[in-house]
Amino acid sequence: MRNFGWAAAAVALTLGACGTQADNETENDGETLTIYSARHYDSDYALYEAFERDTGIKVNVVEAEGDLLIERVKADGERSAADVIFTVDAGRLWRADEEGLFAPLDSALLNERVPANFRHPDGHWYGIATRARVIVYAEDRVDAAQLTGYASLADPQFEGRVCARSSGNIYNISLLAALVERWGETEAEEWARGVAANFARDPVGGDSDQIKAVKAGECDVALVNHYYLARMMVDENEDVSGVKVAWPQADGGVHVNISGGGVAKDAPNPELARQFLEYAMSDASQRLFADLTGEYPVVSSVTYTNPALAEMGEFDTDPLSVNVYGVNQGVAQQIFDRVGWQ
Incomplete structure (x- = not known):
């Protein structure tokens, strides 16, 4: 597996960190997007790197396991630095939404690119890979x-x-x-x-x-x-x-299940969050999930070159x-x- 620099930069959470702002998190300044993620794949680190390169927006990543991530955002409440919440499995996305952690997002691009069965009925979260x-x-x-x-x-x-x-x-x-x-x-x-x-x-x-x-x-x-x-x-x-x-x-x-994400309810930078989620739906971004992680793009028209998926x-x-x-x-x-x- 390729090892992007982002792997070292992502902040790993522990249970004891819940409820407090980690000292080494980057403060949002309007040009920094903070992603709370339960994913730890090379495709994601490549996506963050590409988004920074193409937009000039700095990406700060806080990582934790799925349920711990939800508990962290809940505990931080209005103080949370999270702009985007990423997690694996629609069941966890549903749990996070039941806790009121997502803000509805009305994006024509996301609604066009993400099939209806792979997104929340009211746009609270969207699948990014299947x-x-x-x-x-x-x-x-x-x-x-x-x-x-x-x-x-x-x-x-x-x-x-x-x-x-x-x-x-x-x-x-x-x-x-x-x-x-x-x-x-x-x-x-x-x-x-x-x-x-x-x-x-x-x-x-x-x-x-x-x-x-x-x-x-x-x-x-x-x-x-x-x-x-x-x-x-x-x-x-x-x-x-x-x-x-x-x-x-x-x-x-x-x-078929999904990994997915949405805009955090108390996101300091909701427009940057929207921009990132829409960026993740481009053909080039979607291709990363197949070629680097072995998932399938949520956008079915995207082509990829993963030989294992071809063999399957x-x-x-x-x-x-x-x-x-x-x-x-x-x-x-x-x-x-x-x-x-x-």
């Missing part, structure tokens, strides 16, 4: 024809062969929230119970760990976000040969509004608890 929740499998132990949709993971033929992250992971919560909307609560619960019954081991680790477990033979199939495998495919230090993607597009299409091929997406992932997340977590998905 990621698919997919099934990866060992091609020497699994016939791809057996993996047609998410329902396949609950099939008894995969008993003792499935790996997944914990039920508390927002990616899994959002997937189940989408399935609740698609299938109804009863069928979604039956699915979750069936998947949990097929676990090869208790849920542990992140998406990369699930991929490594398939490679190592600890399980035969796993549920992950596509870009984890895409990045490992082009990393010379990783060996994921024989691990392939199955697009679970039966019964409604592949579950095309798929049909679920057209469901990602806002539903937040609306249904409480039901999803209750289902996980009832079925014993740890």
Whole structure:
């Protein structure tokens, strides 16, 4: 992975920092844009660098994990330096919006470039990149024809062969929230119970760990976000040969989520925030997310040159509004608890 200078400049938060202004944050002076971000990818650092170069506006970045970021902005309240809030997963964007952390933004450019199902109905936040929740499998132990949709993971033929992250992971919560909307609560619960019954081991680790477990033979199939495998495919230090993607597009299409952001409610520089979000929708900016991070551009017309994404091929997406992932997340977590998905 390329290492931009921005990686060192970003300010990492800890829980103890909540409620106070970090001493090394840059004071907003009208020409400094402050971004609070739960993302830590090279694509983002390249985007900040390009925005500074093209506009002359300084970018100050404060980084934290998703839920901690929301708590930080809440704690700072009107004193917050945040102009833009970036986070991963529509479920977290929904949580932040429920806390009143976003200001509505009416941007004709954003409304034109970002599909309606990848943005808040009232413009409180917008997707900047997309990621698919997919099934990866060992091609020497699994016939791809057996993996047609998410329902396949609950099939008894995969008993003792499935790996997944914990039920508390927002990616899994959002997937189940989408399935609740698609299938109804009863069928979604039956699915979750069936998947949990097929676990090869208790849920542990992140998406990369699930991929490594398939490679190592600890399980035969796993549920992950596509870009984890895409990045490992082009990393010379990783060996994921024989691990392939199955697009679970039966019964409604592949579950697609977003990373996204919006203008902070108490943004000192809301117009700079608007300018940045619109800049992130240019073809050149969108291409960064695919080529450097392995995500898909939220603007579907944008072309890119990532060989891993090309190898993975095309798929049909679920057209469901990602806002539903937040609306249904409480039901999803209750289902996980009832079925014993740890």
